Amino acid sequence: MGGQVSSVDGVHVVVVGGGFGGVAAAQQLRSGGVSFTLIDSRDSFHHNVAALRAAVKPGLAQRTFIPFRDTFGDAFVQGxxxxxxxxxxxxxxxxGREVAFSHLVLCTGTDGPFPGSFAAEGEESGPSGVQAYEDFTQQVQAAGSVLVVGGGSSGVEMAAxxxxxxxxxxVVLIHSRMSLADPELLPSVRREAEEVLLQKGVELVLGEKVDNLSRLQLNVTSRNMAVTTERGATLTTDLIVCCTGQKVNSSAYDSSFSASMAAGGALKVNQHLQVQGHTNVYALGDCTDVKEPKMAYHAQLHAAVAVSNIVNSLRGKQLTSYHTGSVTMLLAMGPDDGVGQFNGWKLPRxxxxLGKSRDLLLWKSWRDMKQQQP
Known part of the structure; x- marks a missing residue:
């Protein structure tokens, strides 16, 4: 961004949501000397890129929750x-507490089923999150068989x-489509993801949809649960893990920005990531209607554009535009394998x-939060 802008009277940016995009925005605002408040219902940042491994590997969960206040001090408000x-x-x-803003950045993300997401609130959301993942590792240990429902990128990573x-x-993965992983990935990458799962011994049931999922107990081991499909097949399993159903978390803004919302709750934004109809309100990450895969990587790119535009608007400079590019996505399939692409080019496993699977980028979040890993 260059230079400090803290001398501008009345400027205070409120960032709603402490996911990857919100943390990146807060860090960049602080670096630029811009007054800000980061608000999140949890007390800790959740590095959910490592959530699926934390669900099966005991002891890892404590490294996936990083306290906000240790990084942002009084600039963080839990609520x-x-x-x-x-x-x-x-x-x-x-x-009833109110936090005034001159500029607003909305990055409320998406909610989905545990263990891919963890949505607990409260003073001790970090410790309770760690305990929830440790408890889940015991459920996995106790199960003789596991059924993963959903073969998108999260389901592929979970099964692996x-x-x-x-x-x-x-381990059985059931998916309603015939091809696995994100549709925006190269076909060769999606085929390789299937090959890796088969090499690991994962059984695939493709083109089938679970019929009785709403009546089944998820995330708890119970011997020989009967799972039926819409085509009439029956599977038995000890543990069911759901990796479908991500929804935009719009509760913070739906009553105020209903005219600016797309179907599904996402916010309509222009090329500057300003919310439709509002020059001082920005949205970034999963809660935008930007047509690209919903990933931490993209949320962080959005944050850089939004913060730059807040600073540019204060200085009377031209605003920066955000442009989607060729898809970059890495799927960690265990610590020693993975598939993916960079800027549209398929990568060697x-x-x-090296880029993701080994440590799931945990080192980067701890570095960005300027804290020491436990």
């Missing part, structure tokens, strides 16, 4: 946003992580291992 008062330019928290940690267990 749940009830609504945004656009006219008064204030964010209203549960309990279970098999990598517990090669002796029966060894490159994915």
């Amino acid at each position: 749940r946003v009830e609504r945004v008062d656009v006219e008064r330019q204030a964010v209203v928290l549960r309990g 992580e279970i098999k990598a940690e517990h090669p002796e267990k029966k 060894c490159a994915v291992v």
Whole structure:
């Protein structure tokens, strides 16, 4: 960004949501000397890129929760946003507290099923999250067989992580489509993901959809549960893990920005990542309607553009535009394998291992948060 802008009177940026995009925005605001408040309902940043491995590897979960206050001090406020008062330019928290803003950055992300996501609130959300993942590793250990529902990128990674940690267990992945992983990945990468799963011994049931999922107990080991498909097949398993159903977390803004929302709750943004109809409100990450895979990597790119544009607007400079590029996505399939592509080019599996699979970029989040890993 270059230079400090803290001398501008009345400038205070409120960042709602402490995921990858929100943390990146807060860090860049601080580096630029811009007054800000980061708000999240949890007390800790969750490095959910490593969530699926933390679900099967005991002891890892404690490294995936990083306390906000140790990084941001008084610039962090823990609370749940009830609504945004656009006219008064204030964010209203549960309990009535208000935080005034000159500029607002919304990065509320998506919610989905555990263990891919962890949505607990409260003063001890970090410790409770660690305990939830440690408890889940015991459920996996107790199961003789595991059924992973959903063969998108999360389902592929989940099945591979279970098999990598517990090669002796029966792992079945069921997917409603015939091709695995994200549709925006190269066909060759998607085929390679299937090959890796088969090499690891994962059984695949493709083109089938679970019929009775809403009546089944998830994430708890129970011997020989009967799972039926829409085509009439029956599978038995001891543990069911759901990797479908990600939804935009729009509760913080849906009452205030309903006219700016797309189907599904995402916010419509222009090329500058400004929310439609609002020049001082930006959105980034999973809660935008930008047509690209919903990934931490993209949320961090959005953060750089949004913060630059806040600074540029204060200085009367031209705003920066965000442009989607060729897809970059790495799938960690256990600590010693993975598939992916960079800027549209397929990567060797060894490159994915070095780039992501080995440590799942945990080192980067701890470095960015300027804290020491436990």
